[in-house]
Structure formats: C-alpha cells, structure tokens
Amino acid sequence: MPLKVYNSLTREKETFTPINAPYVGMYVCGPTVSGESHLGHARPFITFDVIYRYLLYLGYKVRYVRNITDAGHFEEEGREAEDKISKKAVLEKLEPMELVQKYTNLYHWAMRRFNNLNPSIEPTATGHIIEQIEMIKKIIADGYAYEANGSVYFDVEKYNTDFSKKGQPYGILSGRILEDQLDTTRELDNQDEKRNKSDFALWKHAPAEHIMRWQSPWGEGFPGWHIECSAMSTKYLGEEFDIHGGGMDLVFPHHECEIAQSTVCNHKTPARYWLHNNMITINGKKMGKSYNNVIRLTELFSGSHPALTQAYHPMTIRFFILQSHYRGTLDFSNEALQAAEKAMKRLWEAYNWLQQSGICGADTAGDVALDEKVKKLVDEFDEFMNDDFNTAKVLANMFELVSVINSIKDKHISAESLSTTTVALLQTQLKAYVEDIFGLQSERSADDGKLEGVLQLLIDIRKEAKTRKDFVTSDKIRNELAALGVQLKDEKGGGMSYTFS
RNA sequence: GGUCAUGUGGCCGAGCGGUGAGGCACAGGUCUGCAAAACCUUAUACGGCGGUUCAAAUCCGUCCAUGACCUCCA
Numbered sequence: 001m002p003l004k005v006y007n008s009l010t011r012e013k014e015t016f017t018p019i020n021a022p023y024v025g026m027y028v029c030g031p032t033v034s035g036e037s038h039l040g041h042a043r044p045f046i047t048f049d050v051i052y053r054y055l056l057y058l059g060y061k062v063r064y065v066r067n068i069t070d071a072g073h074f075e076e077e078g079r080e081a082e083d084k085i086s087k088k089a090v091l092e093k094l095e096p097m098e099l100v101q102k103y104t105n106l107y108h109w110a111m112r113r114f115n116n117l118n119p120s121i122e123p124t125a126t127g128h129i130i131e132q133i134e135m136i137k138k139i140i141a142d143g144y145a146y147e148a149n150g151s152v153y154f155d156v157e158k159y160n161t162d163f164s165k166k167g168q169p170y171g172i173l174s175g176r177i178l179e180d181q182l183d184t185t186r187e188l189d190n191q192d193e194k195r196n197k198s199d200f201a202l203w204k205h206a207p208a209e210h211i212m213r214w215q216s217p218w219g220e221g222f223p224g225w226h227i228e229c230s231a232m233s234t235k236y237l238g239e240e241f242d243i244h245g246g247g248m249d250l251v252f253p254h255h256e257c258e259i260a261q262s263t264v265c266n267h268k269t270p271a272r273y274w275l276h277n278n279m280i281t282i283n284g285k286k287m288g289k290s291y292n293n294v295i296r297l298t299e300l301f302s303g304s305h306p307a308l309t310q311a312y313h314p315m316t317i318r319f320f321i322l323q324s325h326y327r328g329t330l331d332f333s334n335e336a337l338q339a340a341e342k343a344m345k346r347l348w349e350a351y352n353w354l355q356q357s358g359i360c361g362a363d364t365a366g367d368v369a370l371d372e373k374v375k376k377l378v379d380e381f382d383e384f385m386n387d388d389f390n391t392a393k394v395l396a397n398m399f400e401l402v403s404v405i406n407s408i409k410d411k412h413i414s415a416e417s418l419s420t421t422t423v424a425l426l427q428t429q430l431k432a433y434v435e436d437i438f439g440l441q442s443e444r445s446a447d448d449g450k451l452e453g454v455l456q457l458l459i460d461i462r463k464e465a466k467t468r469k470d471f472v473t474s475d476k477i478r479n480e481l482a483a484l485g486v487q488l489k490d491e492k493g494g495g496m497s498y499t500f501s
Numbered sequence: 502g503g504u505c506a507u508g509u510g511g512c513c514g515a516g517c518g519g520u521g522a523g524g525c526a527c528a529g530g531u532c533u534g535c536a537a538a539a540c541c542u543u544a545u546a547c548g549g550c551g552g553u554u555c556a557a558a559u560c561c562g563u564c565c566a567u568g569a570c571c572u573c574c575a
Contacts, residue, residue, distance in 0.1 A: 029575075037575090044575050072573090176504065176571075200572055225573080247575030252504090257572080278506090279575075284567065288574055323524070324514055329507075329568075336513045339525035346524090349538090392515050396523035406539055410532085413540095471534060478536080489538050497538085 008274040024060040025241035027233040032069040033103035038294040040287035047326040049116040064119040070100040071125040113314040125228040148193040150205030150219040156198040174252035226257040244271035319344040322391040350402040361423035362416035
C-alpha cells in the first residue's frame with residue numbers, strides 16, 4: 001500500500017508521488033521570531049518532523065526547508081504600551097537583530113528539546129530581501145501588482161480574472177470565491193491605497209518609527225507577509241515542489257497569496273501536496289495570541305504558568321501530539337497531559353526492556369496465534385502511517401504490544417511463544433518507529449555511570465537485607481530513594497529495577 | 502453575515518456501513534513480607550429528531566451546540 005496524504009488543495013487523500021523520486025522537496029512555514037514559541041506552535045513542528053522522518057524511513061531523499069520569519073512588523077511582546085511612552089527606551093532595548101536572535105535561539109532550544117531533526121535549510125526572510133524584491137519586480141512587470149505611496153500591492157482581481165481561465169482562480173486552496181469576499185473584510189490601515197480590498201501587500205513602505213527597513217526600488221520599507229515563502233521556496237525547492245505544510249490557520253490568506261504570487265512568477269502552482277495540521281485548543285478555543293490563552297514552551301517545561309499543575313517534559317508533549325491525528329484539533333488539559341506522561345513512560349519502559357532483554361524467541365513459535373497477532377500488529381505500523389500519517393493508530397498497536405512485552409518480562413508468557421523472526425521484527429520495527437520515526441527518547445537525561453553504580457550498590461544491599469528478612473533496612477532504602485525521586489520496583493524472580501520520577 | 506470543520510464513555514482521543522482502537526482515571530482479581538510496577542477481567546459511548554439499509558457512531562435530511570478562517574496569528 002503506497003503512501004497516501006490528504007491534500008488540502010483537492011480535499012482528498014491522494015497517493016503520494018514525488019515529482020523526481022527519490023527526491024522530495026518539502027517546505028514548512030516556520031516561526032515568526034518576534035516572540036516566544038508556545039504550545040500551539042509546537043504542533044506543526046512536531047507534526048512535520050514526524051512526516052519528514054517517515055519520508056526518510058521510506059527511503060526518500062528529502063530536502064526539508066523551514067523558514068524563519070525575522071522581518072516585518074515587530075514589537076517586542078508585552079512591551080507595546082511602553083514603546084509608545086518612550087521611543088528612546090525602545091531604541092535602547094531593541095536592536096532588531098538582537099531581538100530576532102534571542103527568539104531564534106530560544107526556538108532552536110525548544111526544537112532540540114522536542115528532538116526535532118534540523119531542517120535541511122532554514123532560510124531567513126532578512127537573508128532573502130533581494131530575492132523578494134526581484135520577485136516583486138517580476139510581478140509588477142507582468143502587470144499583477146502596482147505601486148502606491150511606496151508600497152506595492154498584488155492585484156488580486158486581475159489575477160483572478162486571468163487565471164480563472166486557466167483553472168487557477170484566486171481561492172483555489174481555501175475554496176473562497178473572490179466575489180463573496182469583497183464586503184466581508186475588516187478594516188485595516190491604508191486600505192485606501194489599495195485598488196481593491198482583497199489586494200494584499202507585497203512591499204510595505206516603512207513609517208519613520210519602524211524598526212526594520214530596507215532600501216528598495218519603491219523606497220525604504222519591508223516585505224509583505226507572504227512574499228518570503230514564495231521567494232525562498234522557489235529558490236531552494238524550485239518552481240514546483242512536492243509538499244507544502246503549515247498550520248490550518250495559514251490556508252487563508254497566507255498560502256492562498258503564496259500560490260498567487262508563485263503562479264504569476266513561475267506559471268505553475270508551487271506545491272503538489274498541501275498538508276495542514278489542525279490547532280491545539282485549550283478549553284475548546286484555539287491557543288493563540290489573539291485569545292490571550294497561550295502557554296509558552298518555557299512555561300510548559302518548567303510548570304510556571306497558572307494553568308499548569310506541574311511541569312511537562314518535552315517528550316510528554318511530543319507523545320501527546322502523536323496520540324491524535326494531525327488534522328484534528330487537540331484539546332489541552334492537565335489531565336490529558338498527565339495521562340500522556342504515564343502512557344509515554346509505560347511505552348518507553350516496555351520498549352527499553354525489550355531492547356535490553358536479550359530474548360530471542362524459538363525456532364518455531366510456541367503460540368502460533370500470538371505470534372501471528374504480534375506480526376500483524378507490527379506490520380500495520382506502515383499501513384497506518386501510509387494512510388495519511390495515522391500516528392494515533394500506530395500508538396494503539398504499540399500498546400497492545402506493550403502488554404505482550406510486559407507479559408514476557410513477568411514470565412506470564414514464555415519468550416519461546418514467539419518465533420525468532422517475530423522477535424527480531426518486533427525489535428527492529430519498534431526501534432524504527434519509537435525512536436527514528438516518532439522521535440521519542442527517554443525522559444530521563446543521560447546519566448553518568450556513577451549514579452548507576454551507586455544505585456546498583458543500594459539495590460544489592462537491599463537484596464541482602466530482604467534475604468535476611470530485615471525489612472526495616474530494605475524499606476528504608478526504598479523509601480528514602482523514593483523521596484529522592486528514584487522508584488525501586490521488585491520484579492519476579494528477585495530482580496530489581498528503578499525508574500526516575 | 503460568508504466559507505469550512507467538528508460533536509464518541511469520568512477525561513484525552515482513533516474509527517466513518519457489519520467481532521465495543523488505544524491511553525489515563527475507576528472497580529475487581531493475580532503476583533508480593535509490604536508497597537509500587539506489571540498482568541488479567543469488567544463497566545460506562547457515539548449531540549437531538551427523522552430517513553435509507555438485512556445492518557448506521559459511520560450514509561442522507563433536519564435541528565441544536567461548539568470551533569476555525571474572512572488579509573497580525575502555527
């Protein structure tokens with residue numbers, strides 16, 4: 001069964017066929033680094049990281065481009081009021097590139113903690129001003145943009161009239177019809193400069209107090225919101241590439257405008273497959289700046305937010321996101337995250353035990369039905385992922401396998417119930433999926449050997465005490481370690497293991 | 502107002518025409534010096550009302566509720 005993806009452009013699941021297999025070009029809209037990333041931002045980055053990893057697993061050579069928006073209309077978060085009071089303070093406080101660097105660093109730090117792979121190219125908008133200006137010039141030359149007071153606007157109506165004839169009307173992605181839009185847009189600045197309300201900015205004239213500005217044929221200004229993605233995707237992935245991804249809230253207007261710009265310049269719809277993840281909600285509402293309900297990633301990792309009852313590890317968040325399908329909304333709550341935390345721990349411990357257990361199964365399976373069941377559960381991993389990346393179903397199968405693994409560990413089931421090939425398949429595929437595709441890793445930071453050694457010593461002492469039936473000593477060791485956050489667990493057959501809480 | 506989604510058990514979430522996905526919580530049991538963990542078992546469900554069908558959580562209609570987007574937002 002080949003990979004199928006839901007294409008927002010056609011509104012159906014389609015078989016994924018790269019333009020130049022085995023090469024795949026994927027562009028994903030990255031962060032605007034004018035402020036800190038929050039939980040809502042984490043979803044697209046984790047979603048597309050898993051998609052990237054899965055494409056690699058399938059053997060594709062992927063060029064993954066994820067931009068950083070570091071140009072545009074910037075104000076430091078929460079400082080708006082102050083800015084108005086004292087422009088001097090702004091000048092002292094905000095060197096634009098300093099601000100951008102600060103939030104870019106913070107963003108990269110969060111991505112690493114999530115164990116997201118680095119994209120192949122991470123271009124910045126400020127690094128591609130020239131490309132953007134060139135693109136705008138081309139659009140003007142073709143007659144689809146006009147200048148007004150040092151700003152340049154895209155002529156949506158002309159585009160729609162001309163390109164509708166070619167089957168590429170404005171609104172092709174979002175399903176909007178231009179005529180329906182005319183009276184529905186809200187009031188914005190400088191609307192009077194535009195010929196039509198639906199026109200959007202390619203280049204904006206910078207007022208005197210604007211902190212980021214560049215020289216252009218139309219005077220000093222800064223690029224419009226949409227043009228950077230068109231310029232950079234064309235530069236690094238070509239006029240036509242395979243996948244364009246981002247959050248659903250970008251479908252209109254951002255991606256719609258991107259399509260219009262690129263189509264004028266390159267005479268092609270830029271991407272074949274448009275993939276969009278849904279939002280993370282909190283109490284049923286989208287998490288976003290405009291709702292004042294954001295939980296920043298730093299707050300999430302440290303637990304320092306009034307809505308949080310505890311800190312959450314990045315892997316808990318990652319697991320939480322993988323438990324739902326990327327096109328559905330995902331509702332945040334402490335209860336839900338705590339559930340994810342426990343589930344992740346159970347999965348990881350079983351997985352970890354399997355890899356270290358040294359079990360190898362029998363030449364012929366002792367329990368044919370179970371052997372078949374395990375094989376089926378593992379084989380379905382690929383099948384589920386090929387059905388538009390259904391990570392939730394893969395996880396469901398994994399938990400059925402966790403029961404089998406733990407039963408073998410507790411010796412309720414003999415390791416010889418499974419055949420050697422099935423055990424090997426289970427080990428390889430679980431590793432491929434848990435670590436390589438889902439990108440999960442132990443919540444515990446890598447410890448040095450000393451701690452291991454100390455714990456082993458305490459475990460030995462406790463074992464001796466238990467043999468002497470000296471439960472005072474054995475309980476003391478267990479209780480005091482528990483107070484320090486190390487949990488000892490007696491196992492069948494006198495073994496002892498520990499986990500960190 | 503326009504466009505498009507969604508409504509599943511205490512909570513989070515798959516499924517989208519026919520054996521009740523899965524996780525967490527809860528209850529009972531097994532194991533155990535005790536505990537934890539683990540394992541086993543059980544319960545609770547598809548927004549309301551109609552319709553199609555041998556069969557509907559799944560398809561159709563309608564009503565209700567919620568959400569997203571409508572040029573700052575992942």
